[in-house]
């Protein structure tokens with residue numbers, strides 16, 4: 001036997017029955033997007049490295065140490081597995097002049113790659129639902145996006161007590177520069193207490209120090225000057241309008257003046273949905289406004305706002321609060337005692353499926369066809385409500401036996417094979 005191969009560290013296989021939870025979540029998301037009028041987009045997994053360096057900022061965790069970058073050995077191009085979704089979507093919008101006819105609201109379901117230390121809720125390949133409203137200056141759209149996330153949490157059965165909304169404003173570049181000078185002065189005064197990361201960023205990107213996850217740094221981070229105190233009237237009015245909309249919609253939030261996001265492209269509104277149930281990986285959803293990104297990537301000035309929700313973390317949270325989807329099972333499992341009845345069974349199952357019944361058909365395993373007992377065991381394991389028994393005696397009369405597997409009665413009835421539409425519906429849930 002050859003040596004076994006394993007998946008790359010920090011990258012997960014998603015197999016049944018876990019995959020059913022993913023599909024359930026994805027269906028809730030799809031329904032949400034339809035309700036809010038967001039259209040699906042799909043962009044490549046690989047992008048030019050320069051897109052992320054320019055888009056996210058050179059002095060960010062992602063660009064400095066988390067990107068999977070490589071050289072295309074065919075032509076020497078520098079490429080990167082996308083670590084986030086927004087830059088690629090904005091690139092696509094600019095490249096195709098997609099906002100020519102006006103603003104667009106889009107969403108995407110993406111696999112992302114970051115070279116982080118794998119732990120619960122933090123992986124090297126992970127997945128996000130990403131939502132972007134392109135071409136709207138807000139603040140109404142900022143509020144819409146926050147409320148969208150609230151609606152999704154509601155649809156998933158997650159109570160308000162389990163996730164809180166934190167909100168902040170990063171203002172505009174000029175306000176950030178004034179704040180930045182004050183920050184540098186503050187951190188310089190405490191230079192002896194900065195860690196290596198912070199010391200390196202002191203002059204290149206001091207705002208990032210506020211995002212430090214180092215507990216030893218928290219006291220001086222807490223004491224740092226607040227960006228909110230540097231905002232001018234227009235920025236404050238934008239924040240107030242977002243707050244007023246959330247208040248009107250009955251959505252609670254907390255202003256967190258320390259909330260900064262991992263990418264440099266954000267301005268004005270930023271927000272996170274945070275849970276206490278997942279330890280240090282408590283942010284399930286994060287987003288904000290990024291009015292400067294289109295220009296930074298060579299496009300026309302275009303206001304935009306978006307958020308990303310971590311699928312793995314959302315599924316962990318759902319587990320933690322016991323908000324799990326109903327188990328998935330076929331309506332029926334077709335038991336075929338003898339191989340020579342297979343073709344008849346197969347044709348009957350096709351007719352039932354065409355009528356909307358989900359049927360899992362018995363098939364031979366590596367150990368042969370399988371006796372009745374083994375087939376009933378598999379029928380039971382499949383979760384199917386009914387067994388369809390294609391036995392020789394029944395088939396000789398043009399019939400199939402239908403046995404209820406879940407009501408404890410063991411009741412069995414006969415149905416005509418020639419007319420599956422007459423009884424197909426009785427196999428479906430609700431009957």
Ligand code: ATP
Pocket residue numbers: 084114116121122123124125126127128261262280281282283284285286287308309310311312313
């Ligand atoms: P964190 O602060 O936890 O590192 P982040 O600020 O880097 O998160 P974003 O880039 O804003 O996260 O991505 C949005 C969401 O994607 C996060 O809130 C989280 O749910 C999820 N996420 C981010 N990184 C990972 C990862 N390595 N593994 C799993 N999910 C992740």
Ligand code: MG
Pocket residue numbers: 061262
């Ligand atoms: Mg991160």
